[in-house]
Amino acid sequence: DTEVTQTPKHLVMGMTNKKSLKCEQHMGHRAMYWYKQKAKKPPELMFVYSYEKLSINESVPSRFSPECPNSSLLNLHLHALQPEDSALYLCASSQDQQGAYNEQFFGPGTRLTVL
Amino acid sequence: GENVEQHPSTLSVQEGDSAVIKCTYSDSASNYFPWYKQELGKRPQLIIDIRSNVGEKKDQRIAVTLNKTAKHFSLHITETQPEDSAVYFCAASRRYRTSGTYKYIFGTGTRLKVLA
Numbered sequence: 001d002t003e004v005t006q007t008p009k010h011l012v013m014g015m016t017n018k019k020s021l022k023c024e025q026h027m028g029h030r031a032m033y034w035y036k037q038k039a040k041k042p043p044e045l046m047f048v049y050s051y052e053k054l055s056i057n058e059s060v061p062s063r064f065s066p067e068c069p070n071s072s073l074l075n076l077h078l079h080a081l082q083p084e085d086s087a088l089y090l091c092a093s094s095q096d097q098q099g100a101y102n103e104q105f106f107g108p109g110t111r112l113t114v115l
Numbered sequence: 116g117e118n119v120e121q122h123p124s125t126l127s128v129q130e131g132d133s134a135v136i137k138c139t140y141s142d143s144a145s146n147y148f149p150w151y152k153q154e155l156g157k158r159p160q161l162i163i164d165i166r167s168n169v170g171e172k173k174d175q176r177i178a179v180t181l182n183k184t185a186k187h188f189s190l191h192i193t194e195t196q197p198e199d200s201a202v203y204f205c206a207a208s209r210r211y212r213t214s215g216t217y218k219y220i221f222g223t224g225t226r227l228k229v230l231a
Contacts, residue, residue, distance in 0.1 A: 004158075031216075042204050042221035043159065055216050090158065097216040100208055101147045101166055104219065106158040 002027060004107035006091050012113045015081060021110045023074040023091030031097040032074040033104065034066060035090040043090055043106075049074060050097040081114045088112075117142055119207050121222030128195050129230050136225045138205035139187040147208035148188045149219070150179060154201045162203075163190070195229045202226050 004025045013019050023032065031050045035043035048056035049068040063085075065077040074091055088109045094102040118141040128134050138148075146167035151159035165172045165179045165188065172179050176195075181188040192199055205222040 040202075040224070040226075042224050044221075045218055048216065048218065050216055056211055056218060097218075100210070100217055101164075102208075102217065103149065103161055103164065106151075106160070108158045 002105070004091055004093055004105050006089075006107040006110050008110060009108070010111045010113075012115065013078065013081065014115050015083075017081075018077070018079045020078065021076040021089055021091075021112075023076075023107055024072055025093040025105070025107075026072055027093065027105070028071075029093035029095055029105070030071060031094045031102070032068065033092040033094075034064075034074065034076050035092065035106075037088040037090055037109070047076075048097060055097060078112075081112075083114050086112055086114045117209060117220045119205060119220045119222040121205055121225055123225060124223065125226045125228070127228045127230060130195060130197060132195055134190075134192045134195055134199070134227055134229075136190045136203055136205070136227070137187060138189070138207075138222045139185075140207040140220070141186065142207065142209045142220075143186065145207040145209045145220075147217075148179070148181060149206050149208070150190050151204045151206065152201045153204065153224075159204060192227075195227075197229050197231050200227055200229045 034046040037043045046060045047066040052068045067075040090109045091107040092104040094104045120139045149164040152162045153159040178191040206219040
């Protein structure tokens, strides 16, 4: 299996809702990433997990809460989001994060709309 | 600061012509430079990459060149086809100071249109 999968594909939520995005990979990768991508913009790094520990948090608001239950799974818990948080949320994984030459494999993304 | 500039932002070429996209990075410690292609509504996919100890790399119709002194790298697509139409992002991998791990800094993207 050489793919990163994400669920759901689309999500519409109100500002008071709590929802979660899920990401899974079975490539044995030990680094997993969450990116946010607005239309016509590059992916913007949010969080990185390395060996199931949070290694990078790019000063993301606390209404986004990441979780890495095991080496294959990555979640992003959402609470009290704002309409400006509407975007494509991409998950990615790589062999690890210690080497400089690590290709990142991206999932198809979750298209999030906050009403 | 960390920054990757990418030009042009849009590029239209006739089918069969070549396309060139250029990126400039600011951190001299960057040592890995991947290029991703993102079709509309799809995930970014790696199309070619280059390490800092190499000046050029080619894979069929796609090539990447790197000039470390000038801190710029370029993507070259020859004999373009309509299916090459997409947004292309360059990136530079740099070491994150506090944790010692690596992350990508992405360029702003180039929308390539290949006209049939």
